[in-house]
Amino acid sequence: MAVNELLAQLHEVAASPKKQLDKYLKEGKKVVAVTPVYTPQEIIHSMGLVPMGVWGADMEINEAKKYYPAFICSIMQTVLELGIKGEYEGVSAIVIPSLCDSLKTLGQNWKYAVKDIPFIPMTYPQNRKPAYGIKFTKAGYERVIRDLEVATGAHFSEFALAESNKIYNEHNAVMREFAEIAAEAEITAVQRSDVFKSAWFMLPEEHTAIVRKLNEELKNGPKAEGKLKVLVTGILADSPNLLKTFDENGIKIVADDVAHESRQYRTDVPDMENPVDALAQKFADMDNCTLLYDRDKKRVDYIIEQAKKHDAKGVIVLMTKFCDPEEFDYVPIKRACDAAGLMHLNIEVDRQMVNYEQAHTMIQAFKEMF
Amino acid sequence: MYTLGIDIGSTTSKCVLLKDGKEIVGSSIVVAGTGTDGPSQALENVLNSAGVVREDISYTIATGYGRKIFQGADGEISELSCHARGVHFVFPDVYTVIDIGGQDAKVLSLNDQGRMMNFAMNDKCAAGTGRFLDVMASILKLDISDLEKEAAKAQNPASISSTCTVFAESEVISQMAAGTDLPDLVAGICQSVATRVASLARRVGIKERVCMSGGVARNAGVRNAMSKELGVEIVYSDMAQLMGALGAALYAYDKAKDSNPTVS
Numbered sequence: 001m002a003v004n005e006l007l008a009q010l011h012e013v014a015a016s017p018k019k020q021l022d023k024y025l026k027e028g029k030k031v032v033a034v035t036p037v038y039t040p041q042e043i044i045h046s047m048g049l050v051p052m053g054v055w056g057a058d059m060e061i062n063e064a065k066k067y068y069p070a071f072i073c074s075i076m077q078t079v080l081e082l083g084i085k086g087e088y089e090g091v092s093a094i095v096i097p098s099l100c101d102s103l104k105t106l107g108q109n110w111k112y113a114v115k116d117i118p119f120i121p122m123t124y125p126q127n128r129k130p131a132y133g134i135k136f137t138k139a140g141y142e143r144v145i146r147d148l149e150v151a152t153g154a155h156f157s158e159f160a161l162a163e164s165n166k167i168y169n170e171h172n173a174v175m176r177e178f179a180e181i182a183a184e185a186e187i188t189a190v191q192r193s194d195v196f197k198s199a200w201f202m203l204p205e206e207h208t209a210i211v212r213k214l215n216e217e218l219k220n221g222p223k224a225e226g227k228l229k230v231l232v233t234g235i236l237a238d239s240p241n242l243l244k245t246f247d248e249n250g251i252k253i254v255a256d257d258v259a260h261e262s263r264q265y266r267t268d269v270p271d272m273e274n275p276v277d278a279l280a281q282k283f284a285d286m287d288n289c290t291l292l293y294d295r296d297k298k299r300v301d302y303i304i305e306q307a308k309k310h311d312a313k314g315v316i317v318l319m320t321k322f323c324d325p326e327e328f329d330y331v332p333i334k335r336a337c338d339a340a341g342l343m344h345l346n347i348e349v350d351r352q353m354v355n356y357e358q359a360h361t362m363i364q365a366f367k368e369m370f
Numbered sequence: 371m372y373t374l375g376i377d378i379g380s381t382t383s384k385c386v387l388l389k390d391g392k393e394i395v396g397s398s399i400v401v402a403g404t405g406t407d408g409p410s411q412a413l414e415n416v417l418n419s420a421g422v423v424r425e426d427i428s429y430t431i432a433t434g435y436g437r438k439i440f441q442g443a444d445g446e447i448s449e450l451s452c453h454a455r456g457v458h459f460v461f462p463d464v465y466t467v468i469d470i471g472g473q474d475a476k477v478l479s480l481n482d483q484g485r486m487m488n489f490a491m492n493d494k495c496a497a498g499t500g501r502f503l504d505v506m507a508s509i510l511k512l513d514i515s516d517l518e519k520e521a522a523k524a525q526n527p528a529s530i531s532s533t534c535t536v537f538a539e540s541e542v543i544s545q546m547a548a549g550t551d552l553p554d555l556v557a558g559i560c561q562s563v564a565t566r567v568a569s570l571a572r573r574v575g576i577k578e579r580v581c582m583s584g585g586v587a588r589n590a591g592v593r594n595a596m597s598k599e600l601g602v603e604i605v606y607s608d609m610a611q612l613m614g615a616l617g618a619a620l621y622a623y624d625k626a627k628d629s630n631p632t633v634s
Contacts (some may be wrong), residue, residue: 301580364447368450
């Protein structure tokens, strides 16, 4: 299949998650919604359920305002808005982790605002690496398993989880490969985003199959020439209105540190005897993310390393409005970019942006600096 | 060779006509911005004032909020780059440019060659912009050009919110009701703009000399408040409002030269 057909297929999925939900429901599958940033999708998958990502949508917020002040993450607000408005109808449960304060409030508000979709909390430890932290994560996973069994009637088996861990590792590998190939290939920022976004709405084995083919085609296809190479960092970078400005200005995303994109695929489940232990170890092994506690802020060095590795000339920070963890990290990132001689740009984004004119001007001016 | 820069802002349209990339032979400012006939009027005015016809212009660059929809340009460049270029042309020793326009504020950091190395723009908010001053002048029933004179007479500048135009509006009304002197109120309003934009400037970093450009730079009340707020001298040109158009005309000259290398 040609590159354009494969990209069109993924675009269709990325642009119409509701259609995808209806398709799985029609096939008799049960779907479990998973919110940002990390949830044990492997467990959900192993129980024969379809994990589908819910990261909100670019829309006006009305109903969720009953539960939230204006100054809180619009990703969370729009997830709740969509829940209240029945967009997730048919979903059997929603797993919400405790990785930031906004997520904690989402879980609590969900219980009252969307009563027909059970809320399953996933409480992660702050200190995930020591043995007691791993034990805490494992206990959280065991609670998720129990809650999923109650909410969906599905059963858990270690054997099935071991298989799902492998399937997810395979998906991780193919997505990491895609990110590297896309850094060189003639592919737009919007198309690149479609590949990452569609992963949230498909079973990993289905997505792996398509992206694997896409990788082969892109490897043999034309290479992007004469573009300004940048690394993009942030929570979310899926707005076509914003991303098309990258393309219009000849800006090429050669690497990302986006929570919705590459941060998901960096760490594999290790090969261990007990698959739940292995999954808890995976969380302990994860790093370089705003939402994962790290007093040394190694993420900052990681961003610079990745930028240099991919020959990026600049770093574009897409700052989700009211995201305190990302805002705290911005200052050391900015300083590290200055020290490394990397141009940087900070653009505030949120789910309620209607007019992108200011962001367009900033991106254009950024390009003109080179 | 003539080149033209047209800066189409949210509230005004500005043109600068340049001869051989060095001499400003005409300029115009029309108080009507994008979506109006302001750009075409500004263009007509600059041509008439310089006695030049459209066909004499080798290259035109549009900049500003309306740069993408203006039909008469050969190219478009962001207003940030154009302000940097225009200010460097007038003040080659300036490293920081504070540009406050009708609906946004920008701070630009320049290197020795006048190249923009970093910048910051305000949030999508009227506070710290020309729009804020318009709203306040209207409440006080003053012409925008009178703000400067009133601010100069202030004894004890009032404290006005720098975070929100709507809050500031009700604060000003309350202060009027409480009998605060008009000059003190106006000085407080100028201070409010300066405080807001100074925090933006600190994000980029202040390196002297500092220049203010854009329409709001004409207001000495804001310039003085900014100078005090940042603790630096602020340089200013009578052409402050035309810096974007000037930068665009300079870029247009580069383009014209590129397309015709025999021209020096």
